[in-house]
Amino acid sequence: MPNYRRAWQRGGTYFFTVNLLERHGNDLLIRHIDALRAAVRTTRQSHPFIIHGWVVLPDHLHCVIELPPDDDDFALRWRLIKLLFSRSIPKTEWRNPARQRRGERGVWQRCYWEHLIRDEEDFAAHMDYVHINPLKHGLVERVVDWPHSTFHRCVQAGIYPEDWAGGLEQLTGLND
Secondary structure, eight states: OOOOOOOOOTTOEEEEEEEBSSOTTOOHHHHTHHHHHHHHHHHHHHSOOEEEEEEEOSSEEEEEEEOOTTOOOHHHHHHHHHHHHHHHSOSOSOOOHHHHHHTOOSSBOSOOEEEEOOSHHHHHHHHHHHHHHHHHTTSOSSGGGOSSBTHHHHHHTTSSOTTTTOSGGGOTTOOO
């Protein structure tokens, strides 16, 4: 297994991308959105973190979260969220022999993408990336139309206007 280099910073603010194991045509995360919300809520009760931005798409999610000042253990939080979610949904996924031997579910990719936010400009860029993702993937014609996003909370707080990012014509050059 590769030795991934992680940026561990107490009280750090991080951007994450977390994917389902089987992405193509899989709508598991939005089909079981309440189970995912419960897993995040339960994890936050035992291991707090602040959610600045979060979007759940059918097969992956992006978020910007901040850890407490004395804590850098985001890996534990993701392990708990994945575990709690996986335990709460029916066992219908295909599992390869290795996962079967280990007693693992075939729900999540083992790894995730993490990025330590460096400054306010980096924070703003990643918040924008989180919120524009449903539009970028063609799931909606306007960012405000996607229900599984903190974009609505950010609009209410005056961070974004409701018509932020326009429509599909604004998306040239964005990558996943």
